[in-house]
Amino acid sequence: xxxxxxxxxxxxxxxxxxxxxxxxxxxxxxxxxxxxxxxxxxxxxxxxxxxxxxxxxxxxxxxxxxxxxxxxxxxxxxxxxxxxxxxxxxxxxxxxxxxxxxxxxxxxxxxxxxxxxxxxxxxxxxxxxxxxxxxxxxxxxxxxxxxxxxxxxxxxxxxxxxxxxxxxxxxxxxxxxxxxxxxxxxxxxxxxxxxxxxxxxxxxxxxxxxxxxxxxxxxxxxxxxxxxxxxxxxxxxxxxxxxxxxxxxxxxxxxxxxxxxxxxxxxxxxxxxxxxxxxxxxxxxxxx
Amino acid sequence: xxxxxxxxxxxxxxxxxxxxxxxxxxxxxxxxxxxxxxxxxxxxxxxxxxxxxxxxxxxxxxxxxxxxxxxxxxxxxxxxxxxxxxxxxxxxxxxxxxxxxxxxxxxxxxxxxxxxxxxxxxxxxxxxxxxxxxxxxxxxxxxxxxxxxxxxxxxxxxxxxxxxxxxxxxxxxxxxxxxxxxxxxxxxxxxxxxxxxxxxxxxxxxxxxxxxxxxxxxxxxxxxxxxxxxxxxxxxxxxxxxxxxxxxxxxxxxxxxxxxxxxxxxxxxxxxxxxxxxxxxxxxxxxxxxxxxxxxxxxxxxxxxxxxxxxxxxxxxxxxxxxxxxxxxxx
Numbered sequence: 224x225x226x227x228x229x230x231x232x233x234x235x236x237x238x239x240x241x242x243x244x245x246x247x248x249x250x251x252x253x254x255x256x257x258x259x260x261x262x263x264x265x266x267x268x269x270x271x272x273x274x275x276x277x278x279x280x281x282x283x284x285x286x287x288x289x290x291x292x293x294x295x296x297x298x299x300x301x302x303x304x305x306x307x308x309x310x311x312x313x314x315x316x317x318x319x320x321x322x323x324x325x326x327x328x329x330x331x332x333x334x335x336x337x338x339x340x341x342x343x344x345x346x347x348x349x350x351x352x353x354x355x356x357x358x359x360x361x362x363x364x365x366x367x368x369x370x371x372x373x374x375x376x377x378x379x380x381x382x383x384x385x386x387x388x389x390x391x392x393x394x395x396x397x398x399x400x401x402x403x404x405x406x407x408x409x410x411x412x413x414x415x416x417x418x419x420x421x422x423x424x425x426x427x428x429x430x431x432x433x434x435x436x437x438x439x440x441x442x443x444x445x446x447x448x449x450x451x452x453x454x455x456x457x458x459x460x461x462x463x464x465x466x467x468x469x470x471x472x473x474x475x476x477x478x479x480x481x482x483x484x485x486x487x488x489x490x491x492x493x494x495x496x497x498x499x500x501x502x503x504x505x506x507x508x509x510x511x
Numbered sequence: 512x513x514x515x516x517x518x519x520x521x522x523x524x525x526x527x528x529x530x531x532x533x534x535x536x537x538x539x540x541x542x543x544x545x546x547x548x549x550x551x552x553x554x555x556x557x558x559x560x561x562x563x564x565x566x567x568x569x570x571x572x573x574x575x576x577x578x579x580x581x582x583x584x585x586x587x588x589x590x591x592x593x594x595x596x597x598x599x600x601x602x603x604x605x606x607x608x609x610x611x612x613x614x615x616x617x618x619x620x621x622x623x624x625x626x627x628x629x630x631x632x633x634x635x636x637x638x639x640x641x642x643x644x645x646x647x648x649x650x651x652x653x654x655x656x657x658x659x660x661x662x663x664x665x666x667x668x669x670x671x672x673x674x675x676x677x678x679x680x681x682x683x684x685x686x687x688x689x690x691x692x693x694x695x696x697x698x699x700x701x702x703x704x705x706x707x708x709x710x711x712x713x714x715x716x717x718x719x720x721x722x723x724x725x726x727x728x729x730x731x732x733x734x735x736x737x738x739x740x741x742x743x744x745x746x747x748x749x750x751x752x753x754x755x756x757x758x759x760x761x762x763x764x765x766x767x768x769x770x771x772x773x774x775x776x777x778x779x780x781x782x783x784x785x786x787x788x789x790x791x792x793x794x795x796x797x798x799x800x801x802x803x804x805x806x807x808x809x810x811x812x813x814x815x816x817x818x819x820x821x822x823x824x825x826x827x828x829x830x831x832x833x834x835x836x837x838x839x840x841x842x
Contacts, residue, residue, distance in 0.1 A: 257619055306801065313808035316618075317565065321757040324750065325800030332793040448630065451623045489634040492627045499624055500612050 228360045229477050235362070237466075237473025238370030239435075242428040243446055244453030244465035245377065246421035251454060253397040253417045256307065256319045260327035261425050261450065262443025267330060268295045268426030269433035269442075270338060272345055284347045288430055292423050299422025302326070304415040311414075327444065334440035345433035365435035372431070376424065377466050393417060449488065452495045520678055527670035531663035539662050543734060545775045546669035547727040548751060552759075552767040553676040554723035555752035560762035561684060562716040563696035565618075567749055568625030569724050571632050572602040574743035576725025577732040578642060585651045591733055592656065595668070595726070602725025603718045605632075610714050626746075633744035647739030665734050672730065676723055680764055692716055754796065758803045760810025765823055769812050773799065 243265065250258045272291045275282065310322045353364040384390035393413060395403045400410040432438055452472060457464020472491045479490030531539055551573065559565045579601030583594040609628055616624045636642045657664075683689045694702035695709050703709055728748075732738045751774070759770025777799065781792040807814040815821060 251619075257622075306805070310804045310808055315761075315808060317559070317757055317761060318804045318808035320565075321753065321800055322804040324753070325797040325804065328793050328797035329801070332790040332797070336788070336790045336794075448623075448626060452627065455620060455623055485638065487634055489631065489638075492631045492634070495627050496612075496624070496631060499616060499620065 229481050230474055231360055231362060233474030233477035234470055235366035235370050236477060237470035238373040239428060239431060240449060240453050240473050241466040241469030242373040243450045244469055246424040247450050248454045248457065248465045249417060250421045253393055254414055259324040260330060262447045263327045263330040264295060264422045265425040265429030266334060266438060266440055266443040268429040269345060269438050270334060272430055272433065273343060291430055292426050295426030296419045296423040299419035300415045303418030304411065308411045308414055331440050331444060338440065340439050342437040342439055344437040347434050369431040373466065377463065449491065456495060456498055523674050527667065531666055536662060539666050543666045543669045545771055546673040547731050549767060549771040550672040550676045550727040551724050552752045552755040552771060553680055554720040556756045556761060556767050557680055558716060558720040560756065561696060562692050562713055565622045566625050567622045568629035569752060570744050570746055570748040571629035572606060572721040572724040573728030573748050575602040575605045576729040577738050577743050580729040580733060581648045581650060581738050588652060590656055591650060591652060595729060598729030599722035599726040603722040606718045606721030610717050614710060614713060629744060633740060637740045645740060647737065650736045665730060668730050672727055677764055754800055758800055758810060760812030763812050766810050766812040
């Protein structure tokens, strides 16, 4: 029974990992940019929510979440249109990579200087610690909400990319940014929208992380590698892949920790390493 | 050409031989650190700028060199200087071992794959009591060294490493082998079709790059007399290499030198002159990286050399200019 509980909790943790990976996967799939600042945007949204909550303690958590997501959406739009788009004009993929790492270091250090490096949490009353029992297994409400939200968001994103005209524009821009211009599409603006969505997705991940556990300015960079693993395992360019990759890593981490308590992320890394050696293009075949 | 190279090397040797007698203790330590970082940056540059393999996991080779030195010095009970050659060997061996699986991965997959490999090795080292676990290792045989000459000796070793890395890269890239490497970076299919052995070239470059980082890492921790897994496997090693190389100018030999000077000048100014905390230094470093990538995405050195026509250690080969063509193609 204890093992089943571990697996279930692993799946719930995997929901968070999938959420962290999906933003990175979206940006990489559309723009071919590895965004090193994604983790900091996650933490930034959490700090934003903490500040808003401190200023207006009576606000409903959903309104605070909404404000933080809206804020992140705007930040992502500005980030892409003012900064990243300019560096994407060079043919060298290292330029946007270093640029985003630079932004990540700036954001992280400023957050450390301004807010300090202490552990913080987003206290949502009883919701943060609530749990329900199903078949004698204790399941936290917050982790359950995380997994449900991440599945819902994956479905929503999939639907938007497949069925809406905006989704078609995004896919067309990802394929041929030179040709879409002939149809009146401005690639830079599409990229800005995609980055805004991606940062908003990271914000959701950050809010859930803050609400279910605690965070520091370093929480983003600590999860950057696992986010990369999620994306690569899922297959770069595939949109269901990150969720599957995230679930696999979440289960591996908790089962590994139960078996070998001071292993940290060792078994996640081993799983990743073995998987990419067997299938160098990811679990789900890439369709870039 | 060879005259300039030889005179440059001789001048550098004379400069670094005399430096410990002129510089103070603090300055000497700073220069030692800078030369070691420069060595690592050139090694990362060799791999990323010339062979096209962007590594996020070079800290594993820094750590491999350092652990080899500390463990060998303790096991053989000799002065650490004697076992220093083992450091690059250990890093090279590790690189050759892991190259086989890693080379199956392309581009971003390779970068992330080697980072994950580094994390795996870091966790295993942290768990193993053989390597001192989380507590790390002290340098047991440090008493066998002449501590009066400790700082100057380390400075000289660091100078030799940095000089060997830069001059070696210059000679390597001007050789037939270097041309083969660069052809793989620019177009591996075309390189293969003219008979370049892509995998062999990549392997050799990867092993050299790891060996250089291992040697520099060993000297760095030798100067601390203490080695902890958290600092040896710190991802900042590779982040610093990447910042220095890309800000200075990737795929040039002068770029990492400019990058290293800027990196340390920035640190000394922000934390020393302005008296601000390390956090603001990182903000300044990040801002320099963002600014450089926005206004000169190829790095500072290519922009400077194009503006003033400077070239000291160019490894570009320009085609003979045609009579009718007015402007030479600088790219």
